[in-house]
Amino acid sequence: MMDPMHLVPEERAHRRPIDEHTVCAAVAGIGEPQAVRVWADRFSLLGEPGRLAVLLAVHRAGPIAVTDLALATGISETAVSQILRLLRVAGAVTAAKEGRVVRYRLDDPDLARLLDSVPPLPGGH
Amino acid sequence: MMDPMHLVPEERAHRRPIDEHTVCAAVAGIGEPQAVRVWADRFSLLGEPGRLAVLLAVHRAGPIAVTDLALATGISETAVSQILRLLRVAGAVTAAKEGRVVRYRLDDPDLARLLDSVPPLPGGH
DNA sequence: CACAAGCCTGCACAGGTGTGCAGGTGTTTC
DNA sequence: GAAACACCTGCACACCTGTGCAGGCTTGTG
Numbered sequence: 001m002m003d004p005m006h007l008v009p010e011e012r013a014h015r016r017p018i019d020e021h022t023v024c025a026a027v028a029g030i031g032e033p034q035a036v037r038v039w040a041d042r043f044s045l046l047g048e049p050g051r052l053a054v055l056l057a058v059h060r061a062g063p064i065a066v067t068d069l070a071l072a073t074g075i076s077e078t079a080v081s082q083i084l085r086l087l088r089v090a091g092a093v094t095a096a097k098e099g100r101v102v103r104y105r106l107d108d109p110d111l112a113r114l115l116d117s118v119p120p121l122p123g124g125h
Numbered sequence: 126m127m128d129p130m131h132l133v134p135e136e137r138a139h140r141r142p143i144d145e146h147t148v149c150a151a152v153a154g155i156g157e158p159q160a161v162r163v164w165a166d167r168f169s170l171l172g173e174p175g176r177l178a179v180l181l182a183v184h185r186a187g188p189i190a191v192t193d194l195a196l197a198t199g200i201s202e203t204a205v206s207q208i209l210r211l212l213r214v215a216g217a218v219t220a221a222k223e224g225r226v227v228r229y230r231l232d233d234p235d236l237a238r239l240l241d242s243v244p245p246l247p248g249g250h
Numbered sequence: 251c252a253c254a255a256g257c258c259t260g261c262a263c264a265g266g267t268g269t270g271c272a273g274g275t276g277t278t279t280c
Numbered sequence: 281g282a283a284a285c286a287c288c289t290g291c292a293c294a295c296c297t298g299t300g301c302a303g304g305c306t307t308g309t310g
């Protein structure tokens with residue numbers, strides 16, 4: 001069998017672990033730092049009430065205009081615009097201009113699955 | 126049929142929507158602000174690379190000590206301690222003291238499901 | 251053309267957040 | 281008992297981030 005610590009980067013391989021096997025399993029479980037950063041950024045988008053509300057509305061209410069998003073979420077139109085700009089450059093949503101109205105839709109399968117993790121209204125209505 | 130805007134809070138029911146049906150669907154899709162905040166807090170815990178790495182390690186490498194977490198993640202032991210304190214008060218992890226070693230484990234089903242959304246190492250090894 | 255609606259942006263401010271340092275507690279070992 | 285180990289905490293700092301204000305742009309309307 002190989003060295004149980006073979007997954008630990010050399011720069012810190014000299015430090016003494018408490019449980020070598022667990023450390024190796026942890027390194028494997030974490031995966032590549034690059035991927036961790038990408039997923040942390042994804043989760044970060046959902047980590048603020050305003051953005052989460054906007055994303056839920058965009059995801060579940062189909063293409064929707066900025067004014068309607070502000071009306072439904074209770075956030076000022078300015079703040080909604082800022083949020084949408086952030087989501088746009090992050091590749092989370094795409095804008096479709098129709099006349100003077102811009103409708104946004106969700107455009108990220110990973111985010112869609114994460115949003116589906118959030119339970120909808122319990123009783124319906 | 127009822128008023129299509131019946132789901133919009135009175136305080137902003139006077140504002141003119143672009144698509145009443147869409148606004149109502151958005152309000153329903155967002156759900157209760159209280160629940161949105163709770164889920165935003167959940168996602169926020171996963172929204173930082175350090176915390177996400179620690180949570181992934183704790184989740185996939187079973188009960189693990191602080192030293193081993195610092196070794197596996199490459200984060201300083203102080204930073205790991207701070208992260209674990211935050212996760213503790215958030216109810217995400219629980220600590221089990223064994224001698225002078227403290228092993229942490231994940232203790233939140235919702236977070237566990239979200240962590241399972243993060244794909245493991247592609248090829249294995 | 252003048253005006254309003256819908257939306258976007260730059261700027262400055264307050265508030266939250268991660269990090270390192272220094273020091274402390276409890277436990278094990280010699 | 282002294283020293284090393286594993287871990288925790290308070291504090292101060294730099295940093296990032298969300299928000300509102302003011303203004304600008306484009307598109308419809310009279």
